Amino acid sequence: MQLRAEQLARALEAPLAALYLINGDEPLLVQEATDAIRAAALKQGFDERVRHDVERSFSWDHVLADAQALSLFAQRRLMEIRFNNKPDSAAQQALCALAAQPPEDTVVLIVLPKIDAKSQKAKWFSQVESAGVGVSIYSVDAHELPKWLTARASRLALSLPADALQLIVDRTEGNLLAAAQTIEKLKLLHPDAPPSVEDVAAVVSDSARYSVFDLADAVLNGDAARTARLVLGLQAEGVAESIVLWALQKDLRALTIIAEQLHSSGQRQASPQLLSQHGFWSRRQGPAQAALRRLKLPRLQRMSSGVIDIDRAIKGQSAERAWDGLLRLAMAMAGRPLFTGQ
Secondary structure, eight states: OEEEGGGHHHHTTSOOOSEEEEEESOHHHHHHHHHHHHHHHHHTTOOEEEEEEEOTTOOHHHHHHHHHSOOSSOSSEEEEEEESSOOOHHHHHHHHHHHHSOOTTEEEEEEESOOOHHHHTSHHHHHHHHTSEEEEEOOOOGGGHHHHHHHHHHHTTOOOOHHHHHHHHHHHTTOHHHHHHHHHHHHHHOSSSOOOHHHHHHHHSOOSSSOHHHHHHHHHTTOHHHHHHHHHHHHHTTOOHHHHHHHHHHHHHHHHHHHHHHHHHTOSSOOHHHHHHTTOOHHHHHHHHHHHHHSOHHHHHHHHHHHHHHHHHHTTOSSSOHHHHHHHHHHHHTTOOSSTTO
């Protein structure tokens, strides 16, 4: 069964399905969907949570054995399987096996990056989705963002004047996490009266000297010198490595998907509609086009594979320093790789 993201909360009031398949590349909305499923599972007595992060050389035999094993600590459990990249053939076979024979007393939650419409018609995806509930998370289009922000503010009993709302749209440029945080801050600072446009300007202005959004722009523009300075500046300011990786990976994933679509269609250049569909708004469309000319599909795919190593370093599962990996990735995306073969 397929559901839209906004239908999920109502569906979770009923007894849970055996399997949930979420795909999308909008971090805030994916996180909120997974949080809702976790909360519903806990409420319905699934007290134990098991998580598997799919990385290079991942053992699917272990996951399938774990799925069939009885829990020693709780009768009912939630099993999460999370992917950084699209499932390869081995993963697809394992997911189909899991869907064909769901484990007893277990809710399986599979979280994937965005799966395009063509890939959703593949046999493996259809088979897994038909075993439970599928939820595709889509980015909020530019023309829908004011409506999305208004609804989000309304849930907090916050009224936003039109000029204040437009300022949030302009300054956050489609970054839903930044927009949502802005609304939450405004509610805390102005609980009793609608904030003015000046109040919004004070909240959305970034007091930090270095910003992950500045880094993302420098990378997209191919400004290698500024990219290096920003990575070192973010490190010096103590910004979390996971936030920096998120900013880089978001654009890298979008560029890779666009490049794959251009390759399969034979087109030489992405349309403005395609760019905006994947999060590159008007100001960033020119730099995104330049990045696509600079970074060919094989290089984008190699860099995407390398993200797993950086994620492992951030989690302390690798001897490499996470900041070294982040600098290497940022410089490669900017067109000035530190090592050959990137």
